[in-house]
Amino acid sequence: xxxxxxxxxxxxEFAKRDDPAQAGAYWGGWNAFIGAMAQAGVIVKGDxxxxxxxxxxxxIRDGKRVVQDGPFADTKEQLGGYFVIDxxxxxxxxxxxxxxxxxxxxxxxxxxxxxxxxx
Numbered sequence: 001x002x003x004x005x006x007x008x009x010x011x012x013e014f015a016k017r018d019d020p021a022q023a024g025a026y027w028g029g030w031n032a033f034i035g036a037m038a039q040a041g042v043i044v045k046g047d048x049x050x051x052x053x054x055x056x057x058x059x060i061r062d063g064k065r066v067v068q069d070g071p072f073a074d075t076k077e078q079l080g081g082y083f084v085i086d087x088x089x090x091x092x093x094x095x096x097x098x099x100x101x102x103x104x105x106x107x108x109x110x111x112x113x114x115x116x117x118x119x
Contacts, residue, residue: 002044002113003093004084008077008106014051029101037085037096046083077106084113 016026030048037043057068080102087093090110097108 001089002084002086003090004082004111004113005093005097005100006079006109006111007081007083007100007102008109009080009102010077010106011052013102013105014078014080017051026101033100036099037083042085042087042096044084044086046081048081049079052078 013026016022034043034046053070055070057070059066059068085093085096087096090112093110097103097110100108102108
């Protein structure tokens, strides 16, 4: 079964990505996590995302398109990336989510992926 791991991070973690003093440890943790998932053969798809300041949000209000620079909401955690993994059950997906570096600094949301609709 496919599960999506939505990897949330606080602003302080996003800042480590480009800080020469902290980037090595930051990316080292992620590379170890990704390597473990790759070795286990569970990765279907995954991508990191640029920081929330690069987001653009679109809404339709009163029939008009409203475009807002930045993330959809002012929150303490923002989506930093995702993985779709292929594992036998939710317990296994939760075990992988618990190993993500962002689980110790923010959160990892786990959701089952819907199968394609029947024709």
